[in-house]
Amino acid sequence: MAAGGERIPGTPRYRHHHLKNPGTEPFIPNFLLKEWIAGSVFLLAFMLWVVFNPVDLGSKANPDDTSFIPVPDWYFLFLYQLLKYFPGDNELFGTILVPMVGALLLLFAPWLDTKKTRHPYKRPLATAGMVLTTFLVIWLTNEAAVQHAAEVAAASGQASPGLPVIPKIEASQIHLVDTSDPGYQLFQNTCANCHGHSGEGGAGPPIYAIGKYWDAKKLYDFIENPVGGMPKKGTLSSDDDVKKVADWLAKQKG
């Protein structure tokens, strides 16, 4: 109680740096009051957020509805995203090895960073590692959220952000040209499953007039490496087929 005690009228205002233990004060009531004032502001902000952001309830779980695009809660997104970088046989890395190593590193940090010094600048390896990990986690989370949003948009028959938007019209209003082209046959067997047999859209966005926006080269590049929910090469089997479809699509100018 030597420091930070009550101020007696007539005595000089206390200066914590003049005291032997500058600035220490008892936990109750002095310090806890400050903590609780911070807590009150925090809690008030939280309650206001809660009141103005009501939580909605989705429709009841339906195990038969496989069209629902699943996504974990946001704080698991970084792990979820990690998996996408370890496809196929490497799945093991994404599911266990990387998260496990991360968890163990975190758990045993005190035994990995044993130097006595505590200042973050004086132990660059630990500091850089943590900064890097934090940014990686934030980036992975953001990437997963963006990709999920694109998938949802694609599944709802809307073009992903940044892609040309072709208005939805009735299939009977669409006149595709050059339907004797080999690209047309390939289109009917693959692309049409999602984009509709007249390119009117379905699970994927409408593309009946895509030639108005993109030329054959741009279409080829896109089909090879699509964004949104579209599968690679649009499920076409060879680059040659992709080229045929792209050439034919480029002629469709609506």
Place this chain on the structure above:
Amino acid sequence: MLKKAYDWIDERLNVTPLWRDVADHEVPAHVNPAIKMSAFVYCFGGLTFLVITTQILSGMFLAMYYTPDITNAWYSVRYITDEVLLGNVVRGMHFWGASLVIIMMFLHMLRVFFTGAYKKPREMNWVVGVLIFFVVLGFGFTGYLLPWDQKAYWATAVGAQLAGSIPWIGPYIQTLLLGSHTVGALTLTRFFAIHVFFLPAALLVLLALHFIMIRAQHIAGPL
């Protein structure tokens, strides 16, 4: 009157030294935001505890209306959301609080890490803290299923598939996690039990250890 009751208890149990130790210990200046504003980073741990407390309370009050059963769970949550007075606020507190716990705990962990507070002699408290983090993630995973809506169901289905992709033991882990071979009635009861009985028990023990160790070892000194 109150003092008399206190003295009566104190005479028998000698509680004064216990709480005086907590009440009177001197808090150093470098963690006091009233002296140095930048010391607010030392509040993250306390704020995490504050949110955890509201989570426990809002969870208790939600449990008065919730039913962990696949035919009723969704309807009971809808009843809480649409029918019960301020039920949507209590649910909102639990929903948003879950995210807030994670955020505050992550910030608290970064503070401890960057100030090197986990170094000798506080290694054990760091380990306990990391375990608390894992327990809280467990709360998040199990709690997400409970409203039994489409998001909940499919997120759990994906999570279970991931567990199932672990070589050799994966399928067994998946079955044990789900209590069944698919996400269903047994999964919901299992997740409910984990969420409201097992994990809170673990959390309270770990939190007690966390706080006792802070008290025993004091806050790490200034950098």
Place this chain on the structure above:
Amino acid sequence: MSDFQQRASHDEPSGLSRRQFLTYALGGTGAFMASLVAVPFVVETLDPIRRGGANRFVNSGHKVSEFNKTLPQLVEFRAHRDDGWNSADIPSRTWVILQPDGTPLAMSPICTHLGCQVNGTLGPDGKPAPAQDGQWWFHCPCHGSKYTVYGIQSPGSPAPRPLDVHTVKVDEAGYLYLGPLQQRNSSGQVIS
């Protein structure tokens, strides 16, 4: 007791010490935080109080003109029950008689003693018949409670009060609607 309190009393014999002020402020801040989270909890918990019982009226399916002033008739209807997020229509029965002033009286067949189902006096054709002793028309099979055609219990019955009655409504077409049950005192007056 603690050296702080002693010191405070030595240093500042009058008025509020800094320590006391801080303690009060701490209590106030704590109370503020507690009430902030407690309000939704308390309101949520008290929610059942604002919900009335089953006070919905259901159509009995019979017109008031189908009943008479001499003997009760058995009416089967479906009582609506809301139970949280469940709601159900429960098959129920009630005995209806017209009072001397012509207003219908719908009596629950549940004995007010221990909840057995009371029987009306029926003739060989299964239709209501006059009471055999001329007075006690309802008989409880469990402990022998007896009631008049208006559901008033006999003085020697274990039943503490008359049969409960439904609040009733009659629509323009003359159909009888049955509402929640109410208790009556021994003179047949509705008490709740």
